[in-house]
Amino acid sequence: MKKRTYRMAAFLLAAAMTAGTLAGCSSGDKSSEGGQTTQAAGSQAAEGQAGSQAAASGGESQAAAGINAKTPPEGMALKDDIVIGMKSKHTTIDQMEASNTQHNYMWRMVLDTLVHFNNETSELEPQLATEWSTDDGGKTYIFKLREGVKFHNGETLKASDVAFTFNRMEGTTSCNGLFLKFESVEAVDDLTVKMVLTDPNLDWPYMMTLPTSCILNEKAVTDDPQEGPGVGTGPWQIDTYEFGNYTTLKAFESWRGLPNAKTFTFRYIPEDSARLIALQNGEVDICAEPATIELGRIEEDPKLDLIVYDGGSLTYMAFNTQKAPADNEELRKAVAYGIDLDSIIAVAAEGRGKKATSFWGWSEYGFHDMGGYTRDLDKAKEHLAKAYPNGGATLDISVSGAERKTIAEMMQSQLKEIGLTINIVELDSAGISTTTTNGEHQSCIYGMGFNIFGDDARRILQPGSAVNKAHYDSPLVMELLDKAVAETDETARKDYYKQIQEDVYEHAPYIPLYYADGFIGVKKGTGGIDIYPTSHHDYSNIFVPAN
DSSP states (O other), X not given: OOOEEEXXXXXSHHHHHHTTOOTTOTTXXXXXXXXXXXXXXXXXXXXXXXXXXXHHTTOHHHHHTTTTOSSOOTTOOBOSEEEEEESSOOOOSOTTSOXXXXXXXXXXXXXXXXXXXXXXXXEEEESSEEEEEESSSSSEEEEEEOTXXXXXXXXXXXXXXXXXXXXXXXXXXXXXXXHTTEEEEEEEETTEEEEEESSOOTTHHHHXXXXXXXXXXXXXXXXXXXXXXXXXXXXXXXXXXXXXXXXXXXXXXXXXXXXXXXXXXXXXXXXXXXXXXXXXXXXXXXXXXXXXXGHHHHHHOTTEEEEEEOOOEEEEEEXXXXXXXXXXXXXXXXXXXXXXXXXXXXXXXXXXXXXXXXXXXXXXXXXXXXXXXXOOXXXXXXHHHHHOTTOOEEEEEEEOSHHHHHHXXXXXXXXXXXXXXXXXXXXXXHHHHHHHHHTOOSEEXXXXXXXXXXXXXXXXXXXXXXXXXXXXXXXXXXXXXHHHHTOOOHHHHHHHHHHHHHHHHHHOSEEEEEEEOEEEEEETTOBOOBOOTTSOOBOTTOBOBOO
């Protein structure tokens, strides 16, 4: 097989590989196998991502209006100290111990990955690796590192740092799943890394773009296991922090250049109204995750901008398939056909969301439109009667946060019409995370941001995964996932993903509800935010006007 090098690869690398061609081959050729080309794959990528690209830049109309401009206008005076109001707090500076929105903001600023995903072009780009290749269908990868990259402690990036990082993942909270995917990671020389996977994985270069794949400095972590994980190669370095209160970063002249400010502080303000007030009175420059019901206040304030984007985060209902009564498929289907998604979106999401028609990311490779569930009371009653022929059906729904409580309350009212009693269990964010991971719930309303590669669905479908809130255990689904991630024929690969979505639709361990639009409230004129549909944005290049 001809050796293939991944440099500036087009979006949906796996699709391109099925055609046997990758952009930027080291020979400069556009080689092909079997006479196929990448045109169809590229067209599919453009079609599938049309919505997300407008979203990635904050929306074409917003960009034209000067909202979230990529760079500051010439002559603009900029703030030296930027503050973001956060809904959730930091609990660690170790990227292997947390992977969620608030922590991923920090990882993207402080640390770097081997590969970068460009939200504007939908292409993979070099970051710490300048090129990467496989010559055995995705079983073995070779990464060539960028020369002269410095860590915050002055150490030079070497292949041994990469090998150390990946080998350190074993047993960690956020990265053990990644660790289990490879057999070995070794430094061939100072600038060459060899990764041998347990099984061929065409999505591996995409996984190298995720914050969980950020590269650490071996010396820093070895010398100081507590603070060392915070030493990266990014344009920001950790300065001071007090978990549950704040984390402050300071500018670092990295290989990516200098930031547009001197400090960036994450300030924990859990109450939605307090966070917005802090933005309005200038205490913070950015209001992360503003409450949907308060968006109008931001839009009407002449001192503020509201950044709007098509969110890739799915709000869904999960049934604990290992615990009664949610282990009853007929009950799950009764709920699926007994709720009215349109009214839920209109009320709970203030109409700012899109109905989910499949349990899959809308921008994720392999998405298949299943049509979604439509309210049918007769069908819902029929399924409920099979589950509870003598009546008396009840179900607990665990929730955290006002929006998801509203969803549960609407379901409570709607499902009463078919004879199902809903009990709402309110928990804080930590409580619902723990109870759903441990399988103590009957059902829950939760959310997940899907990445753009197909195998990302494994996180929420694999038995034992903390993200699998349904505790769904389907050998068929796992078999299909394993086949798909190694499949070089694009048609077959898409069919495997379609079958997975059909399985989830048929057995209803999850009910996909809607993809919520994403929002960020900012001081007027703020820009430079790299928007990710998953909401794990990159604030590395942010700028805020001084006045």
